[in-house]
Amino acid sequence: MKLVTWNTQWCCGNDGIVSPRxxxxxxxxxxxxxxxxxxxxxxxxxxxxxxxxxxQPAQLAALLPGFQLFFGAAVDEWEGGERRRFGNLIATRLPVAQVQHHPLPYPPDAGVRSMPRMCTVVTVTDPALGPVRIMTTHLEFYSKVQRMAQARALRELHAQYSAQAAAPPEHSSDGSPFQGKVHTGRAVLCGDFNLEAREPEYATISAEGDDAPLWDAWRLLHGKQPHPPTFRIHDRTYGPDPVACDFVFISDALKGKVRRLWLDGETQVSDHQPVAVELA
Structure with missing residues (x-):
């Protein structure tokens, strides 16, 4: 299974052109x-x-024939009588078992610029790996208080999903909403976390000594080598130096399945760089 994660900056390149294509x-x-x-x-x-x-979800759907698309709006608001939405999207050509959207904590942080955040979860079935829970998110940029709360919530969310896989509820095939669901400990958590690997939120998310650890795919392959930068390479609007803040975390059940992780450091069709991972 190959997965690409990318903060698209609303599909806006460094040249100011908005283009989902x-x-x-x-x-x-x-x-x-x-x-x-x-x-x-x-x-x-x-x-x-x-x-x-x-x-943009409709535009992306037209550009991805053969894929199912699932858009989760972290922000859903009205202005001047018009609805506006902003969030995350997962597209896949693999069979889909279920979809869930989880709002992340949004605690007050007076006077600090911020917006709501969420995590979209799509469970797919890969022919080689079986059911895999794909989780994608985008954490708060400006508020460290909110970002830490969101990091803790992601940990709790992954732990809850993992516990359900280990101890599933009563099985039912009655065709109702109570019918059996696909529960799996195989998971990928990816996205723009707006933090660096040296920050406490990173340790909170990974929690490698926990019962449901999440492993940084880069470190599984490259140990302590520095992460390649994924942000502020070509555009320094948000800071003076390039940083790595777009990560792929892997659950314990997939730890031995990571084959490659690579990125495109040259493209400028967003202010972030896309990251790819291969599991086999």
Missing amino acids: RIVDGARQLADFDVLCLQEIAVNYPRLRGDASGD
């Missing part, structure tokens, strides 16, 4: 992906740089 083309150049996880997907935000007034 360039995002899809860039992801395809990076990998023949089975799963595509995108952050910062917009619906009807004309005042964003480059004009994101379109319905």
Whole structure:
């Protein structure tokens, strides 16, 4: 299974052009992906740089024939009588078992710029790996208080899913909403975490000594070698130096399945760089 994760900056490149097509083309150049996880997907935000007034989930669906797309809006608001949405999207050509959207904590942090955040979870069935829980998210950039609360919530969410897999509820095949679900300990958590590997939120998410650890795919392959930067490489609007903040975490059940992790450090069709991982 090949997965690509990318913060698209509402599909806006460093040249100010908004183009979902360039995002899809860039992801395809990076990998023949089975799963595509995108952050910062917009619906009807004309005042964003480059004009994101379109319905980007619909545009992406047209560009990805053969894929199912699942959009989770972290922000769902009305302005001037018009609905606007902003969030994460998972597209996959693998069979889908279930989809869930989880709002993440949004504690007060007075006077600090922020917006709501969420995690989209899609359980797919890979022919070689079996059921895999794909989780994609985008944590708060400005508020450290909110970012830590969100990191803890992701840990709790993964632990809950893992516990359900270990001790599933009563099975039912009655065709009701209570009917049996696909529970799996095999999971991938990816996205833009807006933090570096040296920060406490990173340790909170990974919690490698926990009963349900999450392993950084880069470190599984490369040990203590520094992560390649994924942000502020070509555009220094948000800081002076390049940093790595887009990660792929792997559950314990998939720890031995990571074959490769690579990225495109050259593309400028977003202010972040896309990251790909292969599990086999």
